[in-house]
Amino acid sequence: MTDLPRLAVFDVDGTLVDSQHNIVAAMSAACQANGLDTPRPDAVRRVIGLSLVEAVARLFPACGEDLHLSVAHSYKDAFFAQRSRLDLAEPLFAGAMETIDALENEGWLIGIATGKSRRGVESFIRRHGFEGRFITLQSADENPSKPHPAMLLRALAETGVKPENAVMIGDTTFDMAMGRSARVHPVGVAWGYHPPEELVDAGAETIVEEFARLPALLSALIDTSLVERMECASAPS
Numbered sequence: 001m002t003d004l005p006r007l008a009v010f011d012v013d014g015t016l017v018d019s020q021h022n023i024v025a026a027m028s029a030a031c032q033a034n035g036l037d038t039p040r041p042d043a044v045r046r047v048i049g050l051s052l053v054e055a056v057a058r059l060f061p062a063c064g065e066d067l068h069l070s071v072a073h074s075y076k077d078a079f080f081a082q083r084s085r086l087d088l089a090e091p092l093f094a095g096a097m098e099t100i101d102a103l104e105n106e107g108w109l110i111g112i113a114t115g116k117s118r119r120g121v122e123s124f125i126r127r128h129g130f131e132g133r134f135i136t137l138q139s140a141d142e143n144p145s146k147p148h149p150a151m152l153l154r155a156l157a158e159t160g161v162k163p164e165n166a167v168m169i170g171d172t173t174f175d176m177a178m179g180r181s182a183r184v185h186p187v188g189v190a191w192g193y194h195p196p197e198e199l200v201d202a203g204a205e206t207i208v209e210e211f212a213r214l215p216a217l218l219s220a221l222i223d224t225s226l227v228e229r230m231e232c233a234s235a236p237s
Contacts, residue, residue, distance in 0.1 A: 004161075004162065004165050005107075005109055005159065005160065005161050005165065006107065006108050006109065006161065006165045006166070006167075006218075006222055007108070007109045007110075007111060007136075007155065007156070007159050007161040007165065007166040007167070007184075008103055008108045008109070008110055008111070008166075008167050008169060008218060009110075009111040009112065009113050009136070009138075009151075009152060009155055009166065009167065009168050009169065009184070010100075010110070010111070010112055010113070010169050010170070011049060011112075011113060011114055011168075011169065011170035011171060011172070011175050012112060012114040012116055012121070012124055013048050013049065013114065013115070013116065013193075014048055014049065014170075014171035014172065014189075014191075014192035014193040014194075015093075015169060015170050015171045015175075015189055015192055016092060016093065016096050016124075017090055017091065017092055017093065017096070017124060017128070018090070018091055018092075018093060019048075019090045020041075020044075020045055020048065020193060021089070022079070022082050022088065022089075022090055023044060023045075023048055023079075024041045024044045024045070025078070025082070026075050026078040026079040026082060027039065027044050027059075027075055029074070029075075029078040030056075030071045030072075030074035030075035030077075030078055031071060033071075033074040033078075034067060034070050034071050034074055036060065036063075036067075036071065039059050043059060044059070045193045046058075046193070046194075047059060048115070048172065048193050049114075049115050049146055049170070049171075049172040049174045049175060049193070050115050050145050050146060050174060051115050051140035051144070051145035051146070052072045052075060052076070052115070052117070052140065053068055053069060053072045053145075054145040055115070056068045056071045056072050056075070076117070079120070080119075083120075083123050083127075088127075090124075090127065092128055093191055093211065094210075094211065095210060095211030095212050096211055097128070097129075098211070098212070099211040099212065099214050099215060100130075100133060102215045103214075103215055103218070104133070106215060106219065108218070109135045109136075109159050109161065110133060110134055110135060111134055111135055111136035111137065111138070111155045111159070112134050112136070112137050112138060112139075113138040113146075113151040113152060113155060113168065113170075113175075113178070114138070114139055114140070115139075115140050115145065115146060115174075116139055116140060117139055117140055117141050118137075118139045118141040118142070120139070121137055121139045135158075135159060136154070136155040136158045136159055138150075138151035138152075138154055138155055142154070145174075146172075146174035146175065146177075146178045147173075147174045147175075147176075147177035147178040147181065148178065148181070149178055149181035149182035151178065152166070152168060152178060152179065152181075152182035152184055153182055156182070156184075163182060163183040163184045164183070164184075164185075164222075165222055166182075166184040166185065167179075167184060167185040167186075167187050167218055167221065167222070168182070168184050168185070168186050168187065169187045169189060169208075169214070170186070170187075170188065170189065170192070171188065171189045171191070171192020171193055171194060171199075172192065172193060172194045172199075173194050173198050173199060173201070173202035175188075176188060176199050176202035176203045176204045177202050177203060179203065180202075180203040185205050185221050185222070186199075186202075186203050186204050186205055187204060187205060187206055187207075187208060187214075187217070187218065187221070188200070188204035188206070188207045188208070189207070189208055190207055190208065190209045190210075191210075205221065206221065
């Protein structure tokens, strides 16, 4: 319905790729290296999506900043060692590549907003053959941690897309809150690390159950928003 540019921004961990086991293992190694008790896997999954130091701080709120930074450094070392293994298991969720293909064919611009480091984002892109697919890449190295809207605001500025024509697709409450703050459309995925009901409570406009349904859902979301704005603009004052 609109020829204006549209932007679909994806989270990575828990949205495009299932990396929870590697993240839990790296956090376990980092905690052991710093003399801390290993957090439960479900506790680690709850903080996936935050920038690393923020995630560590939420896991260990009683510890000081120096220890948070030390654990984060150890985590990076552990994760780098994992990435160097040829047998690293970090699969794309079913339909992720095909959905990005479909969105690009429909004229969508595609971006990433993630709590990963820039090095982690680039590794993800190389490992899964996404070179040249993302027009904007927002990582934890250049931006404040989610749910701060900086990642999406920079993505909008880089692409020239208006917020009402952009969507944030993610699996955590941090993604949904970030989308709301940036005034883009937050879309939750049902296969990630936070349950759908929490995504709705955090501001998700809709939840998608499988990747194959995403292109039609996003187009309908933008078109419906456009119709509503046109109706509001033409309503008598």
